[in-house]
Structure formats: C-alpha cells, structure tokens
Amino acid sequence: xxxxxxxxxxxxxxxxxxxxxxxxxxxxxxxxxxxxxxxxxxxxxxxxxxxxxxxxxxxxxxxxxxxxxxxxxxxxxxxxxxxxxxxxxxxxxxxxxxxxxxxxxxxxxxxxxxxxxxxxxxxxxxxxxxxxxxxxxxxxxxxxxxxxxxxxxxxxxxxxxxxxxxxxxxxxxxxxxxxxxxxxxxxxxxxxxxxxxxxxxxxxxxxxxxxxxxxxxxxxxxxxxxxxxxxxxxxxxxxxxxxxxxxxxxxxxxxxxxxxxxxxxxxxxxxxxxxxxxxxxxxxxxxxxxxxxxxxxxxxxxxxxxxxxxxxxxxxxxxxxxxxxxxxxxxxxxxxxxxxxxxxxxxxxxxx
Amino acid sequence: xxxxxxxxxxxxxxxxxxxxxxxxxxxxxxxxxxxxxxxxxxxxxxxxxxxxxxxxxxxxxxxxxxxxxxxxxxxxxxxxxxxxxxxxxxxxxxxxxxxxxxxxxxxxxxxxxxxxxxxxxxxxxxxxxxxxxxxxxxxxxxxxxxxxxxxxxxxxxxxxxxxxxxxxxxxxxxxxxxxxxxxxxxxxxxxxxxxxxxxxxxxxxxxxxxxxxxxxxxxxxxxxxxxxxxxxxxxxxxxxxxxxxxxxxxxxxxxxxxxxxxxxxxxxxxxxxxxxxxxxxxxxxxxxxxxxxxxxxxxxxxxxxxxxxxxxxxxxxxxxxxxxxxxxxx
Numbered sequence: 001x002x003x004x005x006x007x008x009x010x011x012x013x014x015x016x017x018x019x020x021x022x023x024x025x026x027x028x029x030x031x032x033x034x035x036x037x038x039x040x041x042x043x044x045x046x047x048x049x050x051x052x053x054x055x056x057x058x059x060x061x062x063x064x065x066x067x068x069x070x071x072x073x074x075x076x077x078x079x080x081x082x083x084x085x086x087x088x089x090x091x092x093x094x095x096x097x098x099x100x101x102x103x104x105x106x107x108x109x110x111x112x113x114x115x116x117x118x119x120x121x122x123x124x125x126x127x128x129x130x131x132x133x134x135x136x137x138x139x140x141x142x143x144x145x146x147x148x149x150x151x152x153x154x155x156x157x158x159x160x161x162x163x164x165x166x167x168x169x170x171x172x173x174x175x176x177x178x179x180x181x182x183x184x185x186x187x188x189x190x191x192x193x194x195x196x197x198x199x200x201x202x203x204x205x206x207x208x209x210x211x212x213x214x215x216x217x218x219x220x221x222x223x224x225x226x227x228x229x230x231x232x233x234x235x236x237x238x239x240x241x242x243x244x245x246x247x248x249x250x251x252x253x254x255x256x257x258x259x260x261x262x263x264x265x266x267x268x269x270x271x272x273x274x275x276x277x278x279x280x281x282x283x284x285x286x287x288x289x290x291x292x293x294x295x296x297x298x299x300x301x302x303x304x305x306x307x308x309x310x311x312x313x314x315x316x317x318x319x320x321x322x323x324x325x326x327x328x329x330x331x332x333x334x335x336x337x338x339x340x341x342x343x344x345x346x347x348x349x350x351x352x
Numbered sequence: 353x354x355x356x357x358x359x360x361x362x363x364x365x366x367x368x369x370x371x372x373x374x375x376x377x378x379x380x381x382x383x384x385x386x387x388x389x390x391x392x393x394x395x396x397x398x399x400x401x402x403x404x405x406x407x408x409x410x411x412x413x414x415x416x417x418x419x420x421x422x423x424x425x426x427x428x429x430x431x432x433x434x435x436x437x438x439x440x441x442x443x444x445x446x447x448x449x450x451x452x453x454x455x456x457x458x459x460x461x462x463x464x465x466x467x468x469x470x471x472x473x474x475x476x477x478x479x480x481x482x483x484x485x486x487x488x489x490x491x492x493x494x495x496x497x498x499x500x501x502x503x504x505x506x507x508x509x510x511x512x513x514x515x516x517x518x519x520x521x522x523x524x525x526x527x528x529x530x531x532x533x534x535x536x537x538x539x540x541x542x543x544x545x546x547x548x549x550x551x552x553x554x555x556x557x558x559x560x561x562x563x564x565x566x567x568x569x570x571x572x573x574x575x576x577x578x579x580x581x582x583x584x585x586x587x588x589x590x591x592x593x594x595x596x597x598x599x600x601x602x603x604x605x606x607x608x609x610x611x612x613x614x615x616x617x618x619x620x621x622x623x624x625x626x627x628x629x630x631x632x633x634x635x636x637x638x639x640x641x642x643x644x645x646x647x648x649x650x651x652x653x654x655x656x657x658x659x660x661x662x663x664x665x666x667x668x669x670x671x672x673x674x675x676x677x678x679x680x681x682x
Contacts, residue, residue, distance in 0.1 A: 015367075019374060026381040026388055033385035079641060083596055086644060088587065089399050093638035096391040110497035111589040114510070135499055135588070179496040180591075209495060 044307055045075045046300070047094035050105040052082045055240045056344045057270050057292045058105075061130060064296025065103060072304050084108045084180075091115040095122060101303040102126045106133045109182030125306055129299035130292075132182045139306060142299040142317045144290040146183045149269060149321055150190025150237075153288050156323050157235050158199045160265045160285050169201035170232035172265075173223060175241045178211050184237045187269065191235065205231060216244035217251070224252050233265030239275045239287065242268030246278055257282045258326055271324060273341040279329055286325035293340045295319050368661065369609060369625045372654065376632040384639040392635070394518075398586065400631035401520045402427070402579040402595070404624060407602035407609075408531055409575035411623045414606050415535070416568045417548035417615025418474040422463065422481035423576050424598035428591065429485040430455045431580030435498040435590035438505040445502035452577045459485065460573020464566030482599070489592035499589040508578075509585015520582045527575070532620040544568060548615030604651065605630055608658045629654065 046069060053059040062078070069076045077094050081087035087107040092115060094102065102119055106112040106128055113136035119126050125139035132141055161170040174191065177184040188207075195202050205227065210216050223231065236242040245266060249255040256263040259282075268275045271289035278284040298317060306312050322337045380387040387393075406423050413420045430452045438448035459481070466477045511519045535541035546554045547564045555561050584590040607613070608629055609622030630651055637647045 022378065023381065023388065026378065030381060030385040030388045034389075037385065077641065079638070080643075082644070084587075084591065085595075089395070089634065090638050092395045092399070093386075093392070093635070096389060096395060097386045097639070108497060108589075108591065110499045111587050111591055113499070114586065114588040117588075179494065 043073055043075055044101070044304070045077065045099045046303055047077045047079070047091075047099040047102045048300075049079045049081065049087060049090055049094065049102065051107060052080045054082075056273055056341060057239070060292035060340050060344065061105060061296040064293035065129075065300045068297040068300035068304070074304065081107055084111055087112070088115050092118065095119055095124060099124060100307055103299050103303050104128050104133070106131045108180035109134050110180060112136075125303070127299050127303045127306075129295055130183060134182060138315075140299075140302040140312050140315055140317065142295060142302055143183065143319065144295065144321045145318045146186035147190040149288050149290065150187035151194050152321065152323060153187065153235055153267060153269065154191045154194035154199070156286060156288065157233060157265070157267050158202060160267065161202060161232055164232060164265060167201070168199045171203045171205045171227075171230055172233045172235060173231060174204055174207040174235050174237075175216065175245070176207075176209050176237035177241070178209050187237045210241060213240050213244040216241055217248040220245050220248035221252055224248070224254055231264060233267065235267045237269055239268045239270040239272035242266065242284070242287070243272055243274040246274065246284065255283055258285055271339055271341050273344050276324070276329075276339055276341050279324060279326055282326050286323055288321055289324045289337070289339065290321050291319060291338060291340045369622050372608070373625055373628045373632055376629060376636070380632065380636050380639065384636075386639055387635070392639070396631055396635045397521055398518055399634070400627050401524050402583040403598060403601055403605070403631070404524055404627040405527060405575050405579040405582065406595075406598055407605045407623050407627050408527060408620060409572035410599075410602045411606045411609070411611055411618055411620055412531075412544065412568045413474075413572050414603075414611040414613075415548045415615060415618045416544050416565055417551060418467065418565060418568070419478060419603075420463070420569070420572055421475065421478040421599050422459070422485060423572070423602055424595040425482045425484075425486040425489070426456060426459050426573060426576040427580040427583070427598065428594045429459070429489040430577040431584045431590040431594065432489050432493050432498050432592050434581070435501055435505065435584050436493070438502055439498060439500055445504040448505045449508070449581060452581050453574050456573035456575075456577025457570050458573070460569040460571070461566060463573070464569030467569070468562035468565045486592075493592045495592060497589045497591050501584065501588055501590070506585035506588060509582040510588070520586065523578070523582065527578070528620050528624055535620060545616055548617070550616070601630055604655045607655060610662070612662070
C-alpha cells in the first residue's frame with residue numbers, strides 16, 4: 001500500500017514537473033515575443049473601450065474614434081463591453097498589454113473610477129467621452145454639454161407646448177436611461193430645473209428611467225391607456241428611447257403628424273436615424289442633436305494631441321449641439337452642422 | 353484500507369479537473385505573449401476572487417443536494433446595503449462589514465428555513481429570492497450606484513499586504529483551505545455529503561437533515577456577502593445590478609468542478625478549478641480581443657462536456673458494480 005502511494009506521488013510530481021517546465025518555456029518564449037513586439041511597434045498604441053454597438057449612436061462613437069486613430073497611424077486595441085464587470089476587466093487587460101493612452105466610454109460613470117485610478121498610477125492618460133467618469137481624475141473629457149442639452153430641450157419643449165396650447169402649459173412625460181448613464185442624469189436634472197423655474201405651468205406627469213428599449217414600448221403603451229388625451233408630450237433623454245416611443249405609438253395607432261390635434265409632441269436627443277427620418281416625415285417634432293461621430297473623433301484627437309504635446313489646453317471639451325425640427329431640417333444651418341445619422345441611414349438602406 | 357484502484361480513480365478524477373485549465377492556459381500562452389506576465393496573471397486571480405467565493409457557497413449547497421439561484425442577488429443586495437451604511441454613518445465603515453455578513457447569513461437562513469420547513473423545492477425558493485433581493489436592492493438605491501466608499505470598507509477588496517499581496521487573495525485562500533478541510537476531514541462535512549447522497553438514509557441514521565440544509569444556506573449566504581464586499585471594495589462602488597448572471601457562472605464552475613446535480617458529490621478544489629477554467633476563457637477574450645459572445649458559447653460547451661463525461665463515468669461504474677454483483681451471485 002505504501003508502495004502504491006509512493007508510486008502515485010512520484011507520478012504526480014513527474015507530471016507536475018513536466019507542466020512547470022512547459023510553462024517556464026512558454027513564459028520565456030512570451031517574453032521574447034513581447035520584446036519583438038515592442039521593437040516592431042514604433043508608433044503610438046491607444047486602448048479604445050466602448051459599449052457594444054447596440055445602437056447607431058454607439059456605432060458612430062466607435063467609428064469616429066477609429067477613423068481618427070487610423071488617420072494618425074495609431075495602433076488601436078478596441079474592446080467592447082456589455083456590462084461593467086467586463087469593461088473593468090478589459091481596462092486591466094489593455095493596461096497589462098501596455099498602451100500609451102486610454103479612450104473610454106464609461107459603462108457606469110459612477111463605478112469606473114477604480115480602473116481609471118489604476119491607469120493614472122501607471123501614468124497612462126485617460127480620456128473619457130460622452131459619459132463622465134465621477135470620483136476620479138481624467139486627462140480629458142469630451143462630450144456635448146449635457147446640462148446645456150437638458151436646458152435646450154426644456155426651452156424647446158416649452159416652445160412646442162406654446163404652439164399647441166397657446167401658452168407655456170401642458171402635461172408631459174420624461175424618459176431617460178438608467179442612473180449609471182451620468183450624461184442622462186445631467187440632462188434630466190437641467191431639464192427639470194428649467195421647467196421648475198421658468199415654466200411652472202408645465203407639469204411633468206411621469207418620469208421613468210429605462211434600461212432596455214423593449215420595455216419602453218410596454219411602458220408607453222400603458223401610458224397611452226392611462227393618460228389618454230391628458231399627455232401633451234414626451235421628452236426622451238436619448239433617441240434609443242425616442243425610437244421605441246415611436247414604435248409604441250405606431251402599434252397603438254396613435255402616431256399622428258405634427259399639427260394634428262391628436263398629435264403627441266415628441267422631442268428626442270442624439271438624432272438617431274429613425275428619429276431623423278420621422279422628423280422628415282413630420283411625425284416627430286424635433287431632436288436636440290449631438291454628433292456622435294464627432295464626439296468619438298474629438299476624443300481620439302484629444303488623446304493624440306496630449307501624447308504629442310504633453311498637455312491639453314482644456315480638460316473638458318464640448319461638442320456643439322443643435323435643435324433640429326420639422327421646420328429647419330433641410331436648412332443650410334443644419335446641413336453645415338451635419339446629421340451624423342444620415343450616413344448610417346444610407347448604409348442601412350443600401351444594406352436592404 | 354485504500355486500494356490501488358481507488359487511488360488511481362481519484363488521481364484520474366483530479367487529472368480530469370486539472371487538465372482543462374492547464375490546456376486553456378497553454379493555448380493562451382501560445383496565442384498571446386501577454387498571458388504569462390505577472391500583471392495579467394495577477395489580474396486573472398483578482399478578477400476571479402468574487403466568483404470563486406460565491407461558487408464556494410454554491411458548492412456547499414449543491415453537495416447537500418440543493419440549489420441556489422439567489423447567489424448574485426444576495427451578493428448585490430448585501431453589498432449595496434452595507435455600502436450605503438458605510439457611506440452614511442460615521443461608524444458605518446467599520447460596521448458595514450459585519451453587517452453585510454449578518455445580512456447574508458440572515459437571507460441564507462430564510463432560504464434554508466423555507467426549503468426545509470415547507471418542503472418547497474430549492475429551485476423555486478431561490479428563484480423567488482433572486483427576484484426579491486435584486487428588486488429590493490434596485491428599489492432601495494433607485495438603481496443608483498453607491499460610490500464614495502470609505503477606505504476601511506474597501507480594505508478587504510483592494511488593499512495589499514506589504515504593498516504586494518492582495519488581501520482578497522489571502523481571504524480566498526484561507527476560505528478555500530478551511531472549507532475543503534471542513535468538507536473532507538470533519539464530521540460536519542461528511543454529514544453534508546451524506547444528506548446530498550441520500551437524504552432518506554441520512555434521516556434514518558439520525559442526522560438532522562433539515563438543520564444541515566438550513567446551515568449550508570447560511571454558509572452560502574455568508575460567502576455571497578463576502579464576495580459582495582470584495583467586489584465592492586475592488587470596484588470602489590456597490591452596484592444594485594452587480595454580478596449579473598453570476599449565479600450561472602458559479603453553478604457552472606461547481607458542475608465543471610465535479611458537483612453532482614443530484615448532490616452528494618463535489619469538492620472545493622474542483623470548484624476552484626472550474627472557476628479558473630471559466631476565468632481563463634474570459635481572460636482570453638480580453639487578451640485576444642474576442643467577442644464575449646463566443647466565449648459564452650465555449651463555456652456552455654465545456655459545461656455540457658463536463659456533464660457528459662461525468663454521466664458516462666457514473667454509468668460505467670454502475671455497470672461495473674452490476675457485473676460484480678452478478679458475478680458474486682453466480
């Protein structure tokens with residue numbers, strides 16, 4: 001019995017020894033490959049971490065950033081995540097691979113601080129875009145001014161209500177994304193503040209935060225039943241919500257053109273392809289547009305500028321916004337501003 | 353008296369468990385020159401800490417012949433509640449940690465009590481618990497992340513001893529060693545296996561089956577709370593939606609590691625190797641920039657393969673036992 005235990009122990013030790021030798025060899029081989037990599041890659045390496053392209057806006061952010069990186073000849077590590085844990089793990093992996101800068105779309109602006117601090121400790125500059133990272137120091141933040149978006153949306157909605165009701169009064173609903181999207185938090189905060197201080201007769205009947213667009217259809221269908229003709233309009237803090245509201249209204253046969261007495265005022269944010277098309281079809285009143293491609297591009301440009309110059313003139317960079325309505329959608333002003341989603345609409349149509 | 357066949361069988365079983373992570377690690381070291389770096393291996397171990405501890409809790413429960421789908425919900429709930437206490441109260445930072453453990457134990461007791469008192473299938477009770485505790489976490493926080501956690505609260509999750517060794521890894525090692533010794537060397541461990549193998553026989557031999565079932569859920573609840581604390585400490589924030597689908601990852605790791613769906617089999621060593629296998633695949637996805645959707649498919653295939661191999665092994669042993677009996681009868 002002792003003999004068989006001894007034999008077994010010897011077998012285990014032998015096998016373990018073989019595996020250890022294999023891994024020691026592989027560690028050495030990997031070190032040689034890493035050395036070769038460092039010699040071959042003479043340019044700048046940037047880690048680009050974004051959300052999975054679940055909608056055109058996300059795609060456009062990524063495309064803008066990638067295009068700018070290509071133009072500068074930077075090597076990109078692109079990672080897409082569909083939840084926070086994955087993104088945190090991706091940031092650590094990218095840092096382990098060694099990058100000159102990180103350009104991140106934070107999945108959760110409140111919870112990404114830990115990995116940004118790790119990057120700071122390793123002297124890797126971090127640039128966040130679209131969504132702000134809270135509780136940490138970043139080298140640059142590129143986005144549209146989300147407070148301005150909220151304020152502009154409030155004034156625009158008030159204007160639409162004035163056109164409909166002859167006064168700055170009415171009842172509206174407010175739809176936004178979950179709390180982790182700090183950009184939505186800022187827009188909603190600013191929207192509600194303006195409404196409270198400047199348009200006290202405009203009542204926000206209901207406010208809801210939604211994660212997925214499929215639930216929006218259910219919620220809006222319920223509202224249509226609950227509030228019926230009471231609701232004058234809906235403001236959506238992002239067009240992934242506006243597009244779902246459109247679908248819900250279509251399904252309930254309650255989508256009427258702008259100007260119709262039964263028309264529900266719809267104001268979106270971002271300028272998604274489906275919403276822009278609906279504006280052209282006179283079904284949606286307007287959108288507070290921000291250029292997703294430009295945001296992604298500017299984020300990458302900021303990283304490049306920092307790596308070349310060693311500093312940035314300003315930490316916070318704002319991208320312009322514009323209100324696009326049924327009246328000005330074909331104007332020179334809007335053409336000059338550029339509707340980013342037209343490219344994607346064209347692509348989608350060509351794909352059909 | 354242990355015979356040669358038994359030693360060979362045990363070593364073959366452990367070889368089967370050790371082989372998948374070794375092979376995956378070998379493939380990754382070929383495909384990525386960054387895999388075998390201290391930074392990456394350190395990240396890998398740290399990233400699997402919470403899942404490994406949660407899987408430990410599930411292992412105890414599965415060995416006892418039960419299930420627990422509420423693991424991730426309890427983890428998130430205990431983390432956000434204790435984190436909220438830590439942030440809001442002056443002593444909260446110190447009280448937050450024992451509070452989380454007590455909460456986890458309480459929820460575990462509740463699950464175990466409902467299952468043993470009313471004889472409701474554990475799948476049903478813990479499915480309800482999963483919805484309830486996740487919903488409560490989201491409702492209490494309004495879906496918000498609890499951030500700005502004090503350093504004391506984050507200590508277990510993010511501190512390093514002598515600036516090098518992560519405290520969370522030490523906690524993981526201590527828990528696993530203590531847990532494995534408890535399962536394999538103590539009377540309590542044998543009782544858990546006995547209840548899982550055959551609850552009726554265990555009752556007839558005088559074991560308090562209901563008490564044992566309640567206790568494994570309490571142990572599970574405490575372990576989920578520890579996992580939640582480590583996760584919140586590492587992230588620096590507690591999220592009510594944290595650990596999404598972790599119950600399936602943890603259960604999968606336990607199954608890959610040898611836990612039988614019917615109970616009575618399994619070990620923490622196996623579970624650790626199961627967690628390592630799943631984590632290596634995730635790490636591979638990061639290093640090779642593969643889509644997580646593909647990794648999900650691969651993990652599913654590995655779980656199926658583990659079950660098929662196990663079932664084949666069980667059937668083979670049954671046939672051998674039957675032929676042995678029929679030989680003796682002859």
